[in-house]
Amino acid sequence: MTIGTVLVGCGNMGYAMLAGWLKAGRLAAAEIFVVEPSTELRDRAAALGVATGASPAEIPANAAPRLVILAVKPQVIREVTAEYRRFADGGTVFLSIAAGTPIATFEAVLGAATPVVRCMPNTPAAIGMGMMVVFANRQVPAAELGFVKDLLATSGAVAEIADESLMDAVTAVSGSGPAYVFHFIECLTAAGEAAGLPAETAKLLAMQTVLGAASLAAGSSEEPATLRRQVTSPNGTTAAALAVLMGGDRLKNLVAEAVEAARARSVELGK
Numbered sequence: 001m002t003i004g005t006v007l008v009g010c011g012n013m014g015y016a017m018l019a020g021w022l023k024a025g026r027l028a029a030a031e032i033f034v035v036e037p038s039t040e041l042r043d044r045a046a047a048l049g050v051a052t053g054a055s056p057a058e059i060p061a062n063a064a065p066r067l068v069i070l071a072v073k074p075q076v077i078r079e080v081t082a083e084y085r086r087f088a089d090g091g092t093v094f095l096s097i098a099a100g101t102p103i104a105t106f107e108a109v110l111g112a113a114t115p116v117v118r119c120m121p122n123t124p125a126a127i128g129m130g131m132m133v134v135f136a137n138r139q140v141p142a143a144e145l146g147f148v149k150d151l152l153a154t155s156g157a158v159a160e161i162a163d164e165s166l167m168d169a170v171t172a173v174s175g176s177g178p179a180y181v182f183h184f185i186e187c188l189t190a191a192g193e194a195a196g197l198p199a200e201t202a203k204l205l206a207m208q209t210v211l212g213a214a215s216l217a218a219g220s221s222e223e224p225a226t227l228r229r230q231v232t233s234p235n236g237t238t239a240a241a242l243a244v245l246m247g248g249d250r251l252k253n254l255v256a257e258a259v260e261a262a263r264a265r266s267v268e269l270g271k
C-alpha cells in the first residue's frame with residue numbers, strides 16, 4: 001500500500017472531511033492512513049475502508065505521504081505534531097485544521113523549511129457544503145497548494161486569505177458558524193412548539209425554512225436585505241417579528257457579541 005495521506009485525529013471534523021473526500025471519490029481509501037487513539041472512532045474510520053492505527057508507530061516505516069492532516073484539538077496539537085517530524089524533510093505538506101494555532105507553531109516544531117497550510121473548515125464539509133478557508137506558508141510549492149485546494153474544494157467552497165491573523169475572524173464566522181445556525185433551528189422549532197405546532201412539524205418547518213432561505217440567498221443576485229424586504233409586507237406578520245429581532249439592533253448586537261467571543265477564544269487558543 002502506498003500512503004498518500006495521513007489523517008491525524010478522526011473526531012468530528014476529521015471524520016467529516018474524510019467522509020466527504022471518499023464520497024466525492026477524490027481520495028482512494030487505500031491510500032489513506034488514519035491515526036486515532038479512540039477504538040470506537042478508529043472502527044468508524046475503518047468502516048470507510050481506510051487503514052487505521054492507534055499511534056504513528058503503526059504507519060508503515062517506508063511511508064512518504066504527500067499530505068499529513070492534523071485534526072486534533074489545539075490543546076494537544078503541538079505535542080502531536082512533534083510525533084510526525086520524520087515526514088518533515090521529505091516534501092510532505094502539513095495541513096492543520098486546528099483553531100487558533102498559528103503556522104509559526106508548526107514551523108517551530110517541524111522546522112522552518114516545512115510546507116504548512118492552515119485550513120479552517122466546517123462540518124458541512126461532510127456533505128460537500130463546507131466553507132474551507134486556507135492560508136499557506138511560503139514553503140508550500142504552488143503545485144502542492146493547488147493539490148490541497150483541489151482536495152478541499154470537494155468539501156465545499158474554498159477561499160484563501162492573505163493575512164494569517166484573519167484566521168481568528170474566519171473561525172468565529174464560518175468555523176463555528178454552523179453551530180449558530182443549528183441553534184437557530186432549535187430556537188425556531190421550540191418557538192413553533194410553543195405556538196402550538198406538533199414537535200415534528202415544528203422541526204420540519206424550521207429546518208426547511210433555513211434550508212430554503214439559505215439556498216435562495218445563495219442563488220440570488222439580490223442582497224439578503226432585499227430578500228428580507230420581499231418577505232416583509234407593510235404592517236404584516238414579518239414586520240411584527242422583525243421589530244422584535246431588529247429593534248435596537250438586538251439580534252445584530254447579539255451575533256456581533258457571539259462572534260467576538262469566538263474570535264477572542266481563537267486568539268487565546270493560539271497562545
Ligand SMILES: NC(=O)C1=CN([C@@H]2O[C@H](COP(=O)(O)OP(=O)(O)OC[C@H]3O[C@@H](n4cnc5c(N)ncnc54)[C@H](O)[C@@H]3O)[C@@H](O)[C@H]2O)C=CC1
Nearest residue numbers: 009010011012013014035036071072073074097098099121
Ligand atoms: N468541530 C468543528 O466544527 C471544527 C473543528 N475544527 C478543529 O478541528 C480540530 C478537531 O476538532 P474536533 O474534530 O471537533 O474534535 P474531536 O475531539 O471530535 O476530534 C479530535 C480527535 O483527535 C483524537 N486524538 C487525540 N489525541 C490524538 C493523537 N495523539 N493522535 C491522533 N488523534 C488524536 C481524539 O481521539 C479525537 O477523536 C480542532 O483543532 C478544532 O479546532 C476546525 C473547524 C471546525
Ligand SMILES: O=C(O)[C@@H]1CCC=N1
Nearest residue numbers: 098099171175176177
Ligand atoms: O469550537 C471550536 O473550537 C472548533 C473550531 C471551530 C469550530 N469548532
